Amino acid sequence: MPQARFPHARTKDTFVSPIVNSRRWLEGLNLPADMPLLNLSQAAPADPPPEGLRRAIAEAALGDDSSHLYGAVLGRDSLRAALAAKMGRHYAADLKAGDVAITSGCNQAFAATIAALCGEGDQVILPTPWYFNHRMWLDMQGVETCPLPVGAAMLPCPDAAAKLITDRTRAIVLVTPNNPCGVEYPGGLVQRFYDLARAHGLALIVDETYRDFDSRDGPPHGLFQDPGWSDTLIHLYSFSKAYRLTGHRLGAVAAHRDHLQEMEKFLDTVTICPAQLGQVGALWGLENLDDWLAAERQELLRRRAAIESGFAPLAARGWQLLGCGAYFAYVAHPFDQHSDPLARRLVKEAGILMLPGSMFTPKGDPSGAQQFRIAFANVDTSGIRTLFDRLANWAP
The missing domain is CATH 3.40.640.10 (Type I PLP-dependent aspartate aminotransferase-like (Major domain))
Incomplete structure (x- = not known):
């Protein structure tokens, strides 16, 4: 359906969903066997209910x-x-x-x-x-x-x-x-x-x-x-x-x-x-x-603690932990490049899919260019260590 036929459609007033957009980055992706993808893009449980x-x-x-x-x-x-x-x-x-x-x-x-x-x-x-x-x-x-x-x-x-x-x-x-x-x-x-x-x-x-x-x-x-x-x-x-x-x-x-x-x-x-x-x-x-949900909460709090306690190697390389809790960590990167192309490169070069801050800020906002959201709900503490190892050893 050619878009030009409907120039006044309300959907054209907004952007493509970041989740939909980032999934396209995975098309044709072929990572090494020893570097499986860490998908930190979406804040949703991957497991079925009890x-x-x-x-x-x-x-x-x-x-x-x-x-x-x-x-x-x-x-x-x-x-x-x-x-x-x-x-x-x-x-x-x-x-x-x-x-x-x-x-x-x-x-x-x-x-x-x-x-x-x-x-x-x-x-x-x-x-x-x-x-x-x-x-x-x-x-x-x-x-x-x-x-x-x-x-x-x-x-x-x-x-x-x-x-x-x-x-x-x-x-x-x-x-x-x-x-x-x-x-x-x-x-x-x-x-x-x-x-x-x-x-x-x-x-x-x-x-x-x-x-x-x-x-x-x-x-x-x-x-x-x-x-x-x-x-x-x-x-x-x-x-x-x-x-x-x-x-x-x-x-x-x-x-x-x-x-x-x-x-x-x-x-x-x-x-x-x-x-x-x-x-x-x-x-x-x-x-x-209630008891099951309380245990789920404790597991998420352990992952939050792993983010906070394990961040030092990244901090030493100029990364900043801006916020952490629930399903998310929000970080600032130390590079002089925009977060959007960096996010695309991280998928291919480090096997990490996380969303750039520009997807959460107004167009042209300089803060978004320096930030990433890490959704850690589906990554255990071992996966968090792997994430930090990969980021600490990666540079554009």
């Missing part, structure tokens, strides 16, 4: 006729209630089933949120480095992204955000633990953004896809403890990372019930309802996998 969860899905497929039919647009009541209860325990707050909705992935939760908040020409403040799909969706909706560069600790500044607010601003977006930088936003910082958004009548969208792998014990922030939280906060979550349900596409959103009613229009138009079998699996996970 057997018990898969059995629950299989049994539902065979014995629950409703699992093959349309369901409620905002998700099964049982799953919404279980998620609200889990969130209540996690955030030491009181949430009800009617405060949450189930979506077909967390990306769809974000898309539904923007559809319910924004019109053509509105603005959303997005810290950069950003999660690229957030920027892509804003582009395709005709919503202007207002980049908010993070500081030296890879943390956004509320005072800097305040200077970006105009009469067209509708929301501020935070991702914590952060994708791509890995950093965990302090509860006090999140609270300051909440207060800023509330003072200006904006929505604060907080994406906590990776909350199950946060290194902190106890509530990471106190936003849900405010009885009026839903007047400002819209909270996003994903079942994909916690329960390895990436292929089932299940996310969630917590928001004011009026917002959920508006999102329901979008969701009904796009997917009608979340996948029924995936919801069965997510419910089983919520009810049965």
